[in-house]
Amino acid sequence: MGDQPNEKLHLDTDAYLVKRCQEGNKQSFQQLYQRHQQRVRSTLYQLCGTSYLDDLVQEVFLRAWKGLPKLRETAHFSTWLYRISWNVASDRRRQFAVETRNFASLQQSATNAFPSQQESPTLMHLHYEDLVQRGLQQLSFEHRAVLVLHDLEDVPQKEIANILSIPVGTVKSRLFHARTSMRQFLQKQGVQL
Template sequence: MTTILTVPGKESTEESSDKCLVERCQHGDRESFRHLYRRYHSKVRSTLHQLCGASSLDDLEQEVFLRAWKGLPKLKQPAHFSTWLYRISWNVAQDRRQAFAKQREEKRRLIAAILPNSHGDRHPATPTPDLMHLHYQDLVQRGLETLSFDHRTVLVLHDLSDLPQKQVAEIVGVPVGTVKSRLFHARSAMRKFLQTQGVQL
């Protein structure tokens, strides 16, 4: 019986590359997909959390990787797997945002039908936790929620996920110049929000 030993730190870069793993997945190798999942699930989860908040995070993450598995046979550029996966994450987040907006509108109409004199903006806002008990990360998340989805997306992908502007442009499907513009406005808005909460920048 022959035993193959793998020296720590000496694993073949080629064999463990996204391209190689994707190509194996395209031939039905589920173990290679599990490798890709372990490599990217924390990044995907973090991105989804920053784009959508903590609600239904497990379901959203599952949806991303389910779409990835189903779409892998059609992926023509295996080496660009990470960009493709981030785009799926963005699409899932966008779908979630649209579904949430639809549900909120349906609830508003229902309330208006039951209480003809009621207006959505008259309902008391959800109580805001005392900022002194919030961690900085929670404060950043609240700041992200004040941004438009487009601005939040570029800030999350570029500044928080460390993706280059060119890759962000590919994921979102806009020119690099648009990414730069959105990034500028997103950072400016975030700075203003944090300053209003007493954070010294």
């Protein structure tokens, strides 16, 4: 009985839920999905755009479900899930390159359809989101991944190194170059930084 409070705290961790999944409990996987799907979706959106986004998210979680029996470091589930997201995005990036460019041009057309004298904060926000998306598309996939994970998803550099299987120094270098390129792109678009 004395261990019950600790046990209750333990019941809410990813490690506990992963262990339950490995024992065949599908409801625990549902909890993991609900807990992590928005961050996976956000990461995939930043890396691949909106084309087939639902399919990509589904692919990540399908691979996760299939791979769970082999997962040994259950406490690092989120890092492992980011790695799967990275792999799914990498596998599909060539297929989505053309579609991502088309999406950006559609977004630009929609932004241009509104009269500029009636710009609202919401419209300006959409405009800056579009600029960020176009700026991300100008980056190499490797630089985009580091920038998205670190600056947009708040993943620590050491964890990014684990996700991408590269040294921390490479993460720092890619992050520096990605930020520099993004800053230059935004300045060319007239954004004051």
